[in-house]
Amino acid sequence: MGRKLGLDLDQVVAAATQIADSEGLGALSLASLASALGVRSPSLYTHVDGLDGLRRQLTFHAARLLTVELTDAAEGLEGTKALTAIAVQLRSFAHRHPGLYETFLPAPTPDEDPDLASALEGPVKLVGSVLASMNIDPIHVIPLIRALRSAVHGFIDLELHAGFGLPDDIDDSFTTTINLVIETIAAVEEKAMLDQA
Amino acid sequence: MGRKLGLDLDQVVAAATQIADSEGLGALSLASLASALGVRSPSLYTHVDGLDGLRRQLTFHAARLLTVELTDAAEGLEGTKALTAIAVQLRSFAHRHPGLYETFLPAPTPDEDPDLASALEGPVKLVGSVLASMNIDPIHVIPLIRALRSAVHGFIDLELHAGFGLPDDIDDSFTTTINLVIETIAAVEEKAMLDQA
DNA sequence: TTATATTGTCTAATGTCATTAGTCACGCGA
DNA sequence: TCGCGTGACTAATGACATTAGACAATATAA
Numbered sequence A, B: 001m002g003r004k005l006g007l008d009l010d011q012v013v014a015a016a017t018q019i020a021d022s023e024g025l026g027a028l029s030l031a032s033l034a035s036a037l038g039v040r041s042p043s044l045y046t047h048v049d050g051l052d053g054l055r056r057q058l059t060f061h062a063a064r065l066l067t068v069e070l071t072d073a074a075e076g077l078e079g080t081k082a083l084t085a086i087a088v089q090l091r092s093f094a095h096r097h098p099g100l101y102e103t104f105l106p107a108p109t110p111d112e113d114p115d116l117a118s119a120l121e122g123p124v125k126l127v128g129s130v131l132a133s134m135n136i137d138p139i140h141v142i143p144l145i146r147a148l149r150s151a152v153h154g155f156i157d158l159e160l161h162a163g164f165g166l167p168d169d170i171d172d173s174f175t176t177t178i179n180l181v182i183e184t185i186a187a188v189e190e191k192a193m194l195d196q197a
Numbered sequence C: 001t002t003a004t005a006t007t008g009t010c011t012a013a014t015g016t017c018a019t020t021a022g023t024c025a026c027g028c029g030a
Numbered sequence D: 001t002c003g004c005g006t007g008a009c010t011a012a013t014g015a016c017a018t019t020a021g022a023c024a025a026t027a028t029a030a
Helices: A009-023 A030-037 A039-046 A049-072 A079-096 A098-102 A112-133 A140-161 A169-195 B010-023 B030-037 B039-046 B052-074 B078-094 B098-102 B114-132 B138-160 B170-196
Strands: none
Touching: A009 A039, A009 A049, A009 A079, A009 A112, A009 B114, A030 A039, A030 A049, A030 A112, A039 B098, A079 A098, A079 A112, A079 A169, A079 B098, A079 B114, A112 A140, A140 A169, A140 B170, A169 B138, A169 B170, B010 B030, B010 B039, B010 B052, B030 B039, B030 B052, B052 B078, B052 B098, B052 B114, B078 B098, B078 B114, B078 B138, B078 B170, B098 B138, B114 B138, B138 B170
16 A cells, blocks of 8 residues: 555646536546546545635646647638537537536626636637637627637537437537527628628 | 425525526535525435436526517517517526526437437527528428527627627627628528519 | 664554435324 | 335445555666
């Protein structure tokens, strides 16, 4: 006993990710994680500040991963193409990492946990910058970001939690949903350009 | 000890609702509920089948309450007016009963829990009947219901879990979000009527 | 190379919760 | 008044999280 396994935070987070994504975030306990790592649960306190700390680290990991994925997805695209690519990639992330996706809510306020709050801003800022380059009246930007986020997140959340009764054509429904919002955004852009002229 | 308090299921569910709505569904335990009722936790097994059974009863209660509220809200309205009224009332329900709202997800599949699944269909059917009376190509009905549900649920979920960083004008953003979807639905209806002619 | 400090794991103990089994008081109907 | 069912109870078990403190393995310094 007492031998060192050389366990570090990355391995802990990787194993936690595995559990959360395959069995659900709710199934991630210090006990289950310790067991997966071949260690006793108190040992995890060396790497992580209890269960809350573990979840916090998982959220950081998720935010970093997602930010990279979305940035790559939008790479070289502009306007509605970029928005669509981001939405599709976010849904793909949620499918591949349902446990990590779950860690995004509830989100901490900036005064509760400034570091985590700012890590979570990455994706929001990305969408914001796309809209900023889209010639939209600044007054409309925030409501439109929220509409898009709501539609995409709502769809994913319902999909992940069996909210849609019928299994048919879920991909089609997703396309309809995001096109509906993104085309409206494009229409607002059009209008802004006409008003300018 | 051993005196009968005449506790019944309604009182149990009412107290559970109170806890879930004020402290969050996660704070609803048999221990906290028993304590609120002045009773020991094993006593609750007389009224409810464990914690899972309690949550199930809470979901039934929530579904009944919501179905009544939405039906009343849509009373006498048609088309986009009805859809707007339903969306607004759903958000209001979520504000007044965040704990009950949370019980709607995850939703059981019809073969897991047929009774509960059918209780949850109430609100969905209501929206379906509004759309059915709206002269929309049946092929589009399901995707449009899903788009509306996604947008409304996503907005509520983000709002309840502090997903929106800025506090400004959340009501406005909600209006924007649902108008965006509902106006698109109206446009699809228009188009269907033109095609008919 | 040996002594020392640090690090990572362990065992032991406590407290909270859900759950099950079995006990017993209350009050209604015969 | 008797008896019996209902609805509470206590006791016990097992899964967790968490803290404290022991100890072995490694890294560092003399």
